Amino acid sequence: MTTLWERSRQVAVQAILDTAVRLFAEQGYEQTTIAQIAREAGISQRSLFRYFGTKEDLVCGDQEALGELLKRTVEQQPAGMSAWDALRAGFEVILTANHPPERALELSRLIFDTPSLRARYVEKRLRWQAELVPVIRARLGNGSGRLAPDAQAKAIVAAVFACIDTATELWAEHDGRIDLADLYDQCLAAVRDHG
Amino acid sequence: MTTLWERSRQVAVQAILDTAVRLFAEQGYEQTTIAQIAREAGISQRSLFRYFGTKEDLVCGDQEALGELLKRTVEQQPAGMSAWDALRAGFEVILTANHPPERALELSRLIFDTPSLRARYVEKRLRWQAELVPVIRARLGNGSGRLAPDAQAKAIVAAVFACIDTATELWAEHDGRIDLADLYDQCLAAVRDHG
DNA sequence: TGCCTTGTTGGCAGTTAATGCCAAGTAGGC
DNA sequence: GCCTACTTGGCATTAACTGCCAACAAGGCA
Numbered sequence: 511m512t513t514l515w516e517r518s519r520q521v522a523v524q525a526i527l528d529t530a531v532r533l534f535a536e537q538g539y540e541q542t543t544i545a546q547i548a549r550e551a552g553i554s555q556r557s558l559f560r561y562f563g564t565k566e567d568l569v570c571g572d573q574e575a576l577g578e579l580l581k582r583t584v585e586q587q588p589a590g591m592s593a594w595d596a597l598r599a600g601f602e603v604i605l606t607a608n609h610p611p612e613r614a615l616e617l618s619r620l621i622f623d624t625p626s627l628r629a630r631y632v633e634k635r636l637r638w639q640a641e642l643v644p645v646i647r648a649r650l651g652n653g654s655g656r657l658a659p660d661a662q663a664k665a666i667v668a669a670v671f672a673c674i675d676t677a678t679e680l681w682a683e684h685d686g687r688i689d690l691a692d693l694y695d696q697c698l699a700a701v702r703d704h705g
Numbered sequence: 706m707t708t709l710w711e712r713s714r715q716v717a718v719q720a721i722l723d724t725a726v727r728l729f730a731e732q733g734y735e736q737t738t739i740a741q742i743a744r745e746a747g748i749s750q751r752s753l754f755r756y757f758g759t760k761e762d763l764v765c766g767d768q769e770a771l772g773e774l775l776k777r778t779v780e781q782q783p784a785g786m787s788a789w790d791a792l793r794a795g796f797e798v799i800l801t802a803n804h805p806p807e808r809a810l811e812l813s814r815l816i817f818d819t820p821s822l823r824a825r826y827v828e829k830r831l832r833w834q835a836e837l838v839p840v841i842r843a844r845l846g847n848g849s850g851r852l853a854p855d856a857q858a859k860a861i862v863a864a865v866f867a868c869i870d871t872a873t874e875l876w877a878e879h880d881g882r883i884d885l886a887d888l889y890d891q892c893l894a895a896v897r898d899h900g
Numbered sequence: 901t902g903c904c905t906t907g908t909t910g911g912c913a914g915t916t917a918a919t920g921c922c923a924a925g926t927a928g929g930c
Numbered sequence: 931g932c933c934t935a936c937t938t939g940g941c942a943t944t945a946a947c948t949g950c951c952a953a954c955a956a957g958g959c960a
Contacts, residue, residue, distance in 0.1 A: 632831075668867035669896040696851055
């Protein structure tokens, strides 16, 4: 354990993150400069960029870790489970592993209200999607469609993420008062149920 | 008609676009600077930014026009047609209105391979989605789901775009040898058909 | 305890995309 | 031919990044 270095790093990261989120909420994302965040967090601009490669990572940074968790969770679902149910189980785990709802709400609003942030957020999610495709592909019965199983998996994963995204947006719009998992189920039903 | 201005503008835009796409293909997007494009297209950097607000617009620029066309097309579908079919009709019109397939393929590859470009592309598509939601909402039968019709429309539009995106990516991966509309139908079937 | 290796920090200069401003030029109406 | 309207290009500036280097702190080792 590289104890002190490790620990002071954690402290610095948290301080930067808190400062950044506060300033973004107060002044808006575009109006807040890296210089200001660094100044108020008591760190040099250069070091801030070492912790967070880009300004967007201050908001979307921990997505990397969640993506890994999501993939592992989906993989570990019982073999008989359908692709849809496995993905839904993964989504559920992410929900509980996420920030406290108060901050998650704040971050979601920030992301959905700031085009460049939303774009970056979607881009990170696209990487999750790519990693999930082989996992889902393994779960598909092989007689079900004309489409190559790989493409079929791609479409299913993309649709699930579209529902996750839509549900999250609705959730943020309603200030978190509606259960996110419920919203997801309803979005999926709107897409998959005919008639 | 503001003839000469209008015409020379068209010429300039086309020259810039050709130069840019060529350089992007040769050296990659990130490695090509605005200064180089301006120099080789014989225009000042300042004017280039007047024609195309951002570097990304050199690739994703004409999306604006397509979004407008998409919305109008979907609106004009017969009243009895389902939301899904209306969206599919819109998609089909866009396909025919797009660039010649050779260039469309090149642009698609560029977009899918360049994270910052893909982010911007997604951002534009999200704007199309937002504009389509009220149009689709008007087309929904009101007894079909627990979800508020607005949310239902949002989910459907998001899912359709997920399929469009997936189909386009597959199409680019197969060098345009598979029909894009077919791919779309198959993606949608993979998502909507149960069993 | 005192050194030495190793990894961290901060400042500085430089690059690139993007924006505002102003002076110079050019098309088109009179 | 002149005047107005609009466009163009150069200049300065900002903000996000990146590379480089010198100062420094942590932890191991004698």
